[in-house]
Amino acid sequence: MRRVQTEVLVIGGGATGTGILRDLAMRGFDALLVEQRDLSHGTTGRYHGLLHSGGRYVVKDPKAAVECIEENRVLRRIMPHCIEDTDGFFVVTPWDDIDYVSKFVEGCRVAGIPCEEVPVAKALAEEPYLNRRISHCFRVPDGSADSFLSAEDTVASAREHGAVLLTYHRVDGLVREGDRVVGARCHDLVAGEDVEVAADLVVNASGAWAGRIAAGADIHFEVLAGKGTMVAVNHRMVNTVINRCKMPDDGDIIVPIHTVAVIGTTDERVGDPERFTIEPWEIRLMLEEGEKLVPGISQMRILRAWAGVRPLYQETSTDETRDVTRAYAMLDHGTRDGVEGMVTMTGGKWTTFRQMAEVCVDRVCVKLGVERPCRTHLEPLPQSAAHPRYHWLGARLATIEEEQTYGDLVCECELATRDQVVDSIVIGEAKTIDDVRRDVRVGMGPCQGGWCAARVTGLIHELRSPPVEESNVALRDFLQERWKGLLPILWGSQLRQERLDELVHLSVLNVPDLPGPTASRLAPVAYQAPEGEP
Amino acid sequence: MNGTVVVVGAGPAGLMAGLAAARAGARVRVLAKGWGLFHWHAGCVDVLGYDPVGGGRIVSLREGLAALIAARPDHPYGLVGVDGVLAALADVSTVCAAAGYPLVGSFDRNRLVLTGVGGARPTCLAPATMAAGDLDRGDPAVIVGFDRFLDLTAGLVAANLEHRGIPSRAVTLDLPSLRGRRFVNGPILAALFETESFRAEVAAVLSPKVGRAGRVGFPAVLGLEGAAAVVADLRRRLGVDVFEIPVAPPSIPGIRLHRILVAAIRAAGGRVHDGMEAVGSESAERRVTALLTESAARNLRTRADAFVLATGGILGGGIVGHEDGELTEVVFGLPVNGPGDRADWLRPDFTDPAGHPVYRSGLTVDAELRPVGDDGMPVFGNVHVAGGAIGGADAIAERSVDGIALATGRYAGTLAAATALDRSEEAAAS
Numbered sequence: 004m005r006r007v008q009t010e011v012l013v014i015g016g017g018a019t020g021t022g023i024l025r026d027l028a029m030r031g032f033d034a035l036l037v038e039q040r041d042l043s044h045g046t047t048g049r050y051h052g053l054l055h056s057g058g059r060y061v062v063k064d065p066k067a068a069v070e071c072i073e074e075n076r077v078l079r080r081i082m083p084h085c086i087e088d089t090d091g092f093f094v095v096t097p098w099d100d101i102d103y104v105s106k107f108v109e110g111c112r113v114a115g116i117p118c119e120e121v122p123v124a125k126a127l128a129e130e131p132y133l134n135r136r137i138s139h140c141f142r143v144p145d146g147s148a149d150s151f152l153s154a155e156d157t158v159a160s161a162r163e164h165g166a167v168l169l170t171y172h173r174v175d176g177l178v179r180e181g182d183r184v185v186g187a188r189c190h191d192l193v194a195g196e197d198v199e200v201a202a203d204l205v206v207n208a209s210g211a212w213a214g215r216i217a218a219g220a221d222i223h224f225e226v227l228a229g230k231g232t233m234v235a236v237n238h239r240m241v242n243t244v245i246n247r248c249k250m251p252d253d254g255d256i257i258v259p260i261h262t263v264a265v266i267g268t269t270d271e272r273v274g275d276p277e278r279f280t281i282e283p284w285e286i287r288l289m290l291e292e293g294e295k296l297v298p299g300i301s302q303m304r305i306l307r308a309w310a311g312v313r314p315l316y317q318e319t320s321t322d323e324t325r326d327v328t329r330a331y332a333m334l335d336h337g338t339r340d341g342v343e344g345m346v347t348m349t350g351g352k353w354t355t356f357r358q359m360a361e362v363c364v365d366r367v368c369v370k371l372g373v374e375r376p377c378r379t380h381l382e383p384l385p386q387s388a389a390h391p392r393y394h395w396l397g398a399r400l401a402t403i404e405e406e407q408t409y410g411d412l413v414c415e416c417e418l419a420t421r422d423q424v425v426d427s428i429v430i431g432e433a434k435t436i437d438d439v440r441r442d443v444r445v446g447m448g449p450c451q452g453g454w455c456a457a458r459v460t461g462l463i464h465e466l467r468s469p470p471v472e473e474s475n476v477a478l479r480d481f482l483q484e485r486w487k488g489l490l491p492i493l494w495g496s497q498l499r500q501e502r503l504d505e506l507v508h509l510s511v512l513n514v515p516d517l518p519g520p521t522a523s524r525l526a527p528v529a530y531q532a533p534e535g536e537p
Numbered sequence: 538m539n540g541t542v543v544v545v546g547a548g549p550a551g552l553m554a555g556l557a558a559a560r561a562g563a564r565v566r567v568l569a570k571g572w573g574l575f576h577w578h579a580g581c582v583d584v585l586g587y588d589p590v591g592g593g594r595i596v597s598l599r600e601g602l603a604a605l606i607a608a609r610p611d612h613p614y615g616l617v618g619v620d621g622v623l624a625a626l627a628d629v630s631t632v633c634a635a636a637g638y639p640l641v642g643s644f645d646r647n648r649l650v651l652t653g654v655g656g657a658r659p660t661c662l663a664p665a666t667m668a669a670g671d672l673d674r675g676d677p678a679v680i681v682g683f684d685r686f687l688d689l690t691a692g693l694v695a696a697n698l699e700h701r702g703i704p705s706r707a708v709t710l711d712l713p714s715l716r717g718r719r720f721v722n723g724p725i726l727a728a729l730f731e732t733e734s735f736r737a738e739v740a741a742v743l744s745p746k747v748g749r750a751g752r753v754g755f756p757a758v759l760g761l762e763g764a765a766a767v768v769a770d771l772r773r774r775l776g777v778d779v780f781e782i783p784v785a786p787p788s789i790p791g792i793r794l795h796r797i798l799v800a801a802i803r804a805a806g807g808r809v810h811d812g813m814e815a816v817g818s819e820s821a822e823r824r825v826t827a828l829l830t831e832s833a834a835r836n837l838r839t840r841a842d843a844f845v846l847a848t849g850g851i852l853g854g855g856i857v858g859h860e861d862g863e864l865t866e867v868v869f870g871l872p873v874n875g876p877g878d879r880a881d882w883l884r885p886d887f888t889d890p891a892g893h894p895v896y897r898s899g900l901t902v903d904a905e906l907r908p909v910g911d912d913g914m915p916v917f918g919n920v921h922v923a924g925g926a927i928g929g930a931d932a933i934a935e936r937s938v939d940g941i942a943l944a945t946g947r948y949a950g951t952l953a954a955a956t957a958l959d960r961s962e963e964a965a966a967s
Contacts, residue, residue, distance in 0.1 A: 283879065283880065290860075301860075407719065409719060409720065410685060410718065410719045410720040410721060410722075411685060413687060421685075421687065453785075454688075454785055457653065457654050457688070457785060458687040458688065458690075460654065460690075460693065461654070461687065461689070461690025461692075461693050462687070462690070464690060464692055464693040464696065465690055465692050465693070468692070471655070471693070471696035471697050471699070471700055472700075474693055474696070475654075475697070478654070479888070482887050482888070483886065483887050483888070485887075486886075486887035490883055490885070493858075493882070493883060494858050494859055494860045494879065495857060495858065495859065495860070498851055498858045498895070499851055499852065499854060499857075502851050502852040502896070502933070503577065503852060505933045506574075506577055506578060506852060506933055506938070507577075507785050507786065509888065509933050509934065509936075510578065510579065510583065510658070510933050510936055510938060511577075511578060511579045511652065511653070511658070511783055511784070511785060511786070511788070512652045512653055512654045512656055512658075512783075512784075512785070513652050513656035513657060513658045514654065514656060514888070515888040515890075516656045516657050516658075517654065517655065517656045517697060518697060518700045518701075521888075
């Protein structure tokens with residue numbers, strides 16, 4: 004068993020945990036983060052990519068709307084390279100209640116969200132595929148965000164300030180001494196060894212897993228997992244985020260992000276954040292609702308479906324101290340449960356992750372008896388400090404044209420070059436092909452890994468020289484993970500594309516025949532059917 | 538119309554049908570949207586690699602095929618029988634040998650061909666350019682990759698060979714003549730290998746690294762038209778056996794097979810056209826009279842006495858699966874047999890050895906490969922179906938893609954010629 008010592012241990016490598024890690028490190032804490040898989044493997048990497056203006060919440064949850072617009076401004080300043088400045092439209096379709104419009108406009112005014120009515124003719128000129136039967140359109144500062152890149156670069160910044168990251172370290176339990184949590188028992192999935200992390204304070208930032216983690220210290224609260232299913236369409240038929248101007252509901256948003264457009268989402272309670280299926284009705288609902296915004300969208304090629312689990316904090320105890328808005332929950336287990344040494348930060352949305360981190364680390368300062376102000380909103384991430392520009396759709400192509408690297412593409416769909424993949428493996432320490440996907444988007448385009456999967460396997464093998472069974476199983480894991488995302492949406496052209504991928508991987512290359520196990524211990528578990536179901 | 542056969546599709550099924558019909562005396566036109574399966578596949582002739590009934594790898598095709606037909610009479614192979622398969626293999630072997638590109642293999646023992654990730658693909662016939670890579674040979678091998686050619690990583694292939702007990706070494710060539718190129722891909726390497734200067738450059742760098750190995754494996758890019766000569770020349774220069782390893786598409790060895798069959802059809806008097814997507818047909822009295830195609834310039838109507846439908850299944854695009862679970866045939870609107878509920882289409886494991894039910898969907902045909910309706914009667918008397926459009930097999934799961942296509946293609950072409958010639962005799966008589 005390995006032993007590691009740190010001042011503050013952060014559990015969870017999503018937006019919340021990575022944001023907390025950076026904040027801690029910038030305030031001079033000795034901080035270490037453990038994540039059971041890769042950064043943003045959980046909910047952070049499985050959302051639609053909306054940078055909220057707050058417009059969606061102005062009527063339902065005005066406080067959350069204010070948080071969103073404040074953080075929207077901060078994130079545009081500190082990480083523009085992770086954001087595409089798409090703007091957002093709120094449109095009133097024939098299915099929407101016209102009475103909502105005045106509430107929406109007033110809500111934006113109160114929350115301080117810039118909101119401008121766009122004449123329908125102008126909106127249709129900007130977005131010609133938009134439903135021509137809309138009656139009103141409002142422009143707000145929505146955007147789309149690369150949550151993979153943001154988590155990665157947030158950690159890079161944290162590391163510059165001395166923080167430590169341990170991915171593929173699963174927390175098996177918390178270490179408690181009397182009324183105090185003093186660390187966590189972890190398991191390093193790559194090395195296959197146990198690791199005990201001793202810490203002065205533990206920050207539980209494990210999202211939908213937070214209740215389970217805390218239960219390991221005999222602290223009990225409930226975090227419900229709300230599954231949100233999304234589908235990616237093969238075209239950016241809109242270049243502006245399109246929202247229905249109504250109370251937020253299933254399937255009422257289309258987010259253009261990178262080379263695709265994402266329709267989101269459903270909201271279904273699931274018992275286990277790691278085991279759930281995507282139901283056919285969810286896909287149908289997304290397409291039916293998407294059709295109301297962009298007629299014809301359901302006939303377009305669907306690339307992939309996925310689901311993330313929102314953590315929904317459930318109050319079980321009435322007499323407690325917690326800093327909470329309706330958007331997120333900060334639990335101080337010293338005051339709430341009489342157990343010192345741990346705080347939990349859960350819930351929230353990607354757009355407000357930095358603010359959540361600030362609130363959480365403010366509490367950490369109190370717990371550790373120091374006074375150090377937050378600076379995460381003042382200093383841009385290193386990559387943005389160097390090039391303070393928004394991300395734009397053509398950026399990758401422009402770079403490739405400039406560098407004349409067409410011939411070095413590993414993934415032709417997403418224009419990922421060999422150098423990028425090599426960096427992901429060597430510098431980014433990618434353990435699986437799915438990790439490389441999150442880093443550089445290989446396998447996320449129309450062919451869904453038909454060509455790049457074997458190429459990345461070759462590069463991993465070349466750079467790492469692992470036992471060959473590990474390289475082989477990495478390829479099989481990736482193909483199976485990809486399959487899970489494809490299963491709900493395979494029909495039409497995408498079914499045919501999938502068949503071609505089978506011709507390549509099963510017949511030409513015969514991947515199943517390669518030596519090694521069928522699946523590895525690093526294989527993602529999400530999207531497996533719940534126990535007892537087929 | 539003088540015994541005209543129109544073949545729709547230019548994959549192995551369509552080309553074999555065109556060749557068989559032309560040789561049987563019909564006027565043949567092969568019309569295709571683009572090129573077919575050969576360009577995407579390994580350039581071998583897979584007949585049956587895995588047993589879809591009992592599972593497990595097929596060693597002897599003679600036994601395995603007979604057992605499959607006995608257990609699954611509705612399998613496409615049941616329509617042509619073992620003899621039909623053997624006849625197609627004999628035809629394709631003869632045509633390839635005559636073109637100076639011999640195929641090797643035996644019906645009594647599937648070969649194991651090394652793949653671009655180091656796997657082993659069971660196949661019946663492989664081009665002679667792949668012969669020395671036979672995995673039943675245990676002698677040491679050198680695996681050659683090219684820097685910037687990402688479809689074969691020599692180290693990965695060699696490591697998998699080592700795992701099989703075959704001593705192997707990886708060499709990745711970083712050649713001066715490739716460094717300045719914008720692209721290093723299969724077609725470019727194939728063109729370069731046709732030049733003596735490139736072969737000399739490769740051999741000069743490689744020779745000192747061959748050591749005691751008895752054979753050297755390259756990605757399957759060793760020339761397009763003159764592959765046999767390229768391999769012979771490299772063998773002479775290196776002093777050891779040289780073999781090709783199939784990689785992801787575009788398939789250079791597949792393109793060779795495609796070109797050889799197209800040339801054979803032309804030599805037999807047939808014509809082959811691409812860029813003509815079949816979009817519909819005209820029919821009267823349960824016979825198709827004309828095929829409607831769309832191309833960039835104009836829409837065309839092509840009349841014929843008999844038709845071969847060789848548009849493939851879901852892979853070829855001949856059959857489309859829809860969101861509501863409906864499966865449709867795109868050219869003639871023929872009824873498709875398959876699972877009607879999308880929930881039943883696919884299994885949870887990508888590599889499930891049993892395959893996926895939706896891929897077994899396809900047309901139901903009678904003994905003369907004519908598509909039949911629910912009443913069991915032919916929908917059209919002069920349409921014969923070949924290849925992936927015929928239901929009853931997940932050909933990728935069982936590794937039978939080429940065999941089914943060639944065997945049913947040959948039979949469909951022969952039948953279509955007979956139908957067309959009968960028809961033209963009738964026309965002449967009246």
